[in-house]
Amino acid sequence: MNNKQYQRMTMLRYTLVCMLMLITGNVLAQASDQQKLAELQAQLKQRQETLKANQANAQELQEVLAESERQIGQAARALNDTQQSLSQNQQQQASLREEQQALKDAIVAQQSMLASQLRSAFMAGHYDYAKMMFYQQEAKSFERVLTYYKYVSRARKAEIDKFKQNVARLEQVNAELEQKASELEALLARQQNQKSALQARQQDREQTLARLNQKIASDAAQVRELQASEQALIEAIEQARRAAEQAKQKMAGLAQSKGRLPVPADGKVRRLFGERRQGQVRWKGIVIEASEGRQVNSIASGQVLYANWLKGFGLVTIVDHGKGYMSVYGHNQALLKQAGDKVAQGDAIALVGQSGGQSYPNLYFEIRHKGKALNPASWLAL
Structure with a gap:
């Protein structure tokens, strides 16, 4: 084989090697692209499944949030009713205390007045019908004194009756105040329980809301x-x-x-x-x-x-x-x-x-x- 033939054979071999390398490279590149495509498709499928799960989870969290907020509404409404009852109870107690003090003042005044009337009657000697009849000589004078005595007696009896009524009412007011105090204590305990329940519901809501916001964090969502x-x-x-x-x-x-x-x-x-x-x-x-x-x-x-x-x-x-x-x-x-x-x-x-x-x-x-x-x-x- 001369020199020219040798050179041709060398060039041919080199060309064949290059062609084989190119073909092999294309095959490998195609295989790599297919692998990348498969990986992307797998990732897309996984993300779609994750998105679907997140959407289902978000819907579930929406329902939990709705229930939490309904419970908060019920607890807040009950607390509002209790607070109104507390206010009404306190107003009633204030009114009863005013009446209690007025009755005490009236009873003290009536006691003083009745004691004074009794002392005056005793000092004047008007406590005995027989004595009046003995000392009054003229019929007209006797009749006037008798009429006056009856009038004073009726007025005194009315004052005594009013005094008894005030004493009875004072006892009733004292009993009502004790009852209102017991009711107030129960209302305060109920209010505290309702506040605790409301705070617990609000904490549940905050936790649910935080989890839900994580699910819808993107602007598009x-x-x-x-x-x-x-x-x-x-x-x-x-x-x-x-x-x-x-x-x-x-x-x-x-x-x-x-x-x-x-x-x-x-x-x-x-x-x-x-x-x-x-x-x-x-x-x-x-x-x-x-x-x-x-x-x-x-x-x-x-x-x-x-x-x-x-x-x-x-x-x-x-x-x-x-x-x-x-x-x-x-x-x-x-x-x-x-x-x-x-x-x-x-x-x-x-x-x-x-x-x-x-x-x-x-x-x-x-x-x-x-x-x-x-x-x-x-x-x-x-």
């Missing part, structure tokens, strides 16, 4: 939650509106009171109608920050159409005011009225709370007309 909550409220309002139409209650509506309606709870407005809430979701009402347990009052007379827990809004009351007008009160700690109850303007219908997953106590408030949200700032006397 929060937007979906808000949209779902808003849709739930719209459906509840529509349901209430249909119920109002069926009931056909003749009520005045709110148009005549625009700009003069009372604020439903004392506090500071933190969120305004139309402000951006999250993503493209905007506030359909206002948020009033207020002390937990403060009364929430109806802005006008009407009828309660809805009083229940609602996802995202917690314990909610919806009041129909007639002519398509409704007011919505959310995030409550407790509901004081039930569906079907009639309310007057200023009636307490709920207590301020932080149900619906709120981080601080507040009232969420809306006004709607035929289902459309209106700006409360144009209707309330803010």
